[in-house]
Amino acid sequence: MSKQQHPWRLWLVTVFFFLATIFHPSFADVGTAAQYSPPYLPTACSGNDASQFPTNNLFAAAGDGIWDNGASCGRQYLVRCISAATPGTCNPSQTxxxxxxxxxxxxxxxxxTNGATIILSTTAFGAIANPSAASVNIEFQQV
Known part of the structure; x- marks a missing residue:
């Protein structure tokens, strides 16, 4: 007796891969972002060491929700603006x-703004939103 492939198995596998590509799980969190401007030193993470800042000036201060008793120092996050009180504030194509x-x-x-999840440098905030905004809603993910 020869083994024959059942057509429904191929159909089931095809549907599974189709759904997996459309409904992929998201590992991002949502929160709010505010901005802060110089002076940035000293910091709670590295004091007066200016080498802690990335050369592209995309850095932030951690709000209480992600501070983690200082364990957040040096962590990196992908951040994207998803909405704001004023329409058109976000640059949705920029992460x-x-x-x-x-x-x-x-x-x-x-x-x-007080109580934000992440406080972005002026450069970082301006990259994802209109810098005149006080705060925006963000999606962020640790990398």
């Missing part, structure tokens, strides 16, 4: 990678 260098609660420069 940036930032490094945590400070704690929002103790940063020298105060954030534009």
């Amino acid at each position: 940036i990678q930032i490094r945590i260098v400070d704690r929002a609660e103790t940063s020298v420069s105060r954030p534009s």
Whole structure:
């Protein structure tokens, strides 16, 4: 007796791969982002060491939700603006990678809005949203 492939198995495998590509799981979180401007030193992570800042100036201070008793220092996140109080504020096609260098609660420069998840440098905030906004809603994922 010869083995014959069942057509429904091929159909089932095809449907599974189709659904897997459309409904992939998301590992990102949502929160809010504010911005802060210089002076950035000293920081809670590395004091007065200016080498902690990436050369592209895409860095941030961690809000209480991700501070993790200082374990967030040096962590990197992909950040994307998803919405804001004013339509057209976000640059939805832009995702940036930032490094945590400070704690929002103790940063020298105060954030534009208190209680945000991530406080972005002015360069980082301007890359994903209109810099005149005080805060935006973001999607972020640790990398």
